[in-house]
Amino acid sequence: MRIHIQNPQGETLFPVTPAQVAAALARHPEIGSPEFSYAEDDAGFAAAMAEAEVLLTWTRVVKARFPVGALPGIAPRLKVIACTSAGLDGLSPFTWLPPEIVLLNNRGAHAAKAGEFALMSLLMLANHIPFFGTQQRGESWTKRFGSTLAGRTVCILGLGSIGGTAAKHAKAFGMKVIGVRNSATPHEHCDEVVTTAGLDSALARAEFLLLACPLTPETRGLIDRRRIGLLPAGAKLVNMARGAVWDQDAVCDALEAGALAGVVTDVAVPEPLPAGHRLWRTPGMLVVPHVSSDDPATYNDDTLDILFRNLLAMRAGQPAPNRVEPERGY
Amino acid sequence: MRIHIQNPQGETLFPVTPAQVAAALARHPEIGSPEFSYAEDDAGFAAAMAEAEVLLTWTRVVKARFPVGALPGIAPRLKVIACTSAGLDGLSPFTWLPPEIVLLNNRGAHAAKAGEFALMSLLMLANHIPFFGTQQRGESWTKRFGSTLAGRTVCILGLGSIGGTAAKHAKAFGMKVIGVRNSATPHEHCDEVVTTAGLDSALARAEFLLLACPLTPETRGLIDRRRIGLLPAGAKLVNMARGAVWDQDAVCDALEAGALAGVVTDVAVPEPLPAGHRLWRTPGMLVVPHVSSDDPATYNDDTLDILFRNLLAMRAGQPAPNRVEPERGY
CATH class of the missing domain: 3.40.50.720 (NAD(P)-binding Rossmann-like Domain)
Structure with missing residues (x-):
């Protein structure tokens, strides 16, 4: 399994790091040994999308890079898009999302x-x-x-x-x-x-x-x-x-x-x-400037735990607990 | 037992009322039937002090009415002064307090x-x-x-x-x-x-x-x-x-x-x-303007409960739990 993490350009407080991923893998040995790639820029994103099956990124990255019609073409193997936000209203309407791709929110990290x-x-x-x-x-x-x-x-x-x-x-x-x-x-x-x-x-x-x-x-x-x-x-x-x-x-x-x-x-x-x-x-x-729910001390650890729990559920043929239902909007 | 309640002149939020006293007496039937008097003004205070054994009042009232040397003369039968505050630093030094009079704070109401x-x-x-x-x-x-x-x-x-x-x-x-x-x-x-x-x-x-x-x-x-x-x-x-x-x-x-x-x-x-x-x-x-600890919805009920518990302890020959020790200041 290839998992790509696209951090926003210049993100200093919440970038998901290889060290955080290594720690999360150690907490979830049952996940096996997926391959990870990381990027912040256009070239890294484009290169990763050729192979990535799972994308973990920010809502604003998804909005910018997947206009209506872009998928599945630019990411032919993509099965899962996991967003680091709980509320994905910024991605609505979900006409950009092909039905075969699972969209996950980050409910629980907050x-x-x-x-x-x-x-x-x-x-x-x-x-x-x-x-x-x-x-x-x-x-x-x-x-x-x-x-x-x-x-x-x-x-x-x-x-x-x-x-x-x-x-x-x-x-x-x-x-x-x-x-x-x-x-x-x-x-x-x-x-x-x-x-x-x-x-x-x-x-x-x-x-x-x-x-x-x-x-x-x-x-x-x-x-x-x-x-x-x-x-x-x-x-x-x-x-x-x-x-x-x-x-x-x-x-x-x-x-x-x-x-x-x-x-x-x-x-x-x-x-x-x-x-x-x-x-x-x-x-x-x-x-208060929209900071109620994100704790830098624990946020990425929780995010990766949630992602792994969802991937394990899907592998077991169960519903992904964080799957967004486009027709209801969350 | 005669208990006098001296509310500060013009107090609108926290005056102790006869209805609150009646409710407190009902919660503590073992206290018996003390006689209560109430006043806000000088004449009421002077009249009550001739007979009162217990005075329940505000720190600022005590400070204003009992300068050094006033007691025991102006209140010959007074045995207990109960203040509605937890911190009685405003009454220090305690040179105005004869040793035979018990001074109670309101620790616990807050x-x-x-x-x-x-x-x-x-x-x-x-x-x-x-x-x-x-x-x-x-x-x-x-x-x-x-x-x-x-x-x-x-x-x-x-x-x-x-x-x-x-x-x-x-x-x-x-x-x-x-x-x-x-x-x-x-x-x-x-x-x-x-x-x-x-x-x-x-x-x-x-x-x-x-x-x-x-x-x-x-x-x-x-x-x-x-x-x-x-x-x-x-x-x-x-x-x-x-x-x-x-x-x-x-x-x-x-x-x-x-x-x-x-x-x-x-x-x-x-x-x-x-x-x-x-x-x-x-x-x-x-x-915050010094309002952290006083809840108008419960304050006087708690104050009266504390007073009655102290009077009952003293009647039983036990130490009054809210007695202020002048030498340590609280």
Whole structure:
């Protein structure tokens, strides 16, 4: 098996290295001895694609190098494309992907880090930290007392590995957790699970709302101005999904009107957010530059473990756990 | 038994009410039926002091109404003064307190709330939130990736109910916890406990340093410029104690020099911190206006429970668990 790793040009923080691959192979001896190639540039990519059966790379590399119609021609032996991101909305629509090629996301590499970010965000909102950030900009010492999380209700939109870990932490701190996902199947860390058909009534009870869903045609704009208006007075929001899941201006308007008490967002429209954008200045809005979920200390090790687990499953004739279904978008 | 409750004039958020007292009496039927009086003003205080055996009030009320020499004269039957604060450094030196009067602090009323604040602060520092607060002031989208808490070392100065609860949370997230207190007795949530004699070597290992000690003559200025210099490069600090425990200017200098990576402080010198003070503007410094530990939803209930437990202990001839020892200052 030939596996090609295409790191983005100039990537310094998260390039997958031969040493990380060697360590991952030692953790998974059952994978055997695949051949690996590495490149950052065009020539290395072109040379590798002639032979590669598996490509591990970044979403933006896939988008740039595989326009509609390029596959399978430029990579005749390619069977698997594994992306280092959990959300592959940047590759949608998937008309560029021939059905015989398996597309894998990186769901699971973010659980520990993103779970802690989610808990931190809930605690920050319970303690009015976004408000104090605004106060600090105005150099104003204005007390506002917060409460513990116990007994408060959080609605978590999306119960993948990020939302599921968030639910686990919220539960451990005594919160009542309402999960929202495609099916109403119970979840071990939720008191209640509803589908989007039950979203409106869940929002009406959501003292905290945490967005952790993939961006798909169904979730784009899901938290619109009307739904933001359904939240209880003084509700608090966290967005760890994508900026396009909510109506960003409606959120800013609700903060300015005092209808929402605070927001922590790890995502924005657009990214990078330019200076002068209202998001930076909206009172009670804390902006984090899309770093909630990637831990440099563990990310590539987790990525390679996930890739190997998927390759082993496919070799055994089982479904690849991280396979993206183009028709649902994740 | 006559118990007088003197609420501060104009207190709207935390006044102790007859309804809260009735609920506390119902939780502690063994306390019997003490007589209660309530006042906010001078006349009410003067009238109550003639008969009161127990006074429950605020530190600032005690300071204002009991100058040196006033007791026991103005309150001849007073046996117990219970303060609603955990740290009674504002009442030091204790030359105003006759030895026959028991002074109680409110240690324990803050554990749940302050413990969550401590965990939040550690997570915020691991996720570079104070840095992003500074970036938001400059409207700059600059990524900096953080890591999970697991495996990182935190040094907690003070293992009272706040520091002890912080240690419990830190341990639950996989941190290595070094506690610092007056005796090196082991603590259930610490990997290691040292006295201040071991402080310097603990600081050299402290990726995170959390201050949660009382302000006493021994801890005033304890984290001085020299000791801040002992911390590892990129160390992160939380101050939930008092501003006078650290050298505030040295902390700001270390942040500006990049020696420290971030600071969360709930305390400041002076409080309230005036506009224009350098603390507001130091990069990587997040200022919270002394609200880490008081939860309006539970504070007075916890306060009354603590008072009643102490009165019951004293009635049984046992030491009052919250008795302040003037010679050690807490």
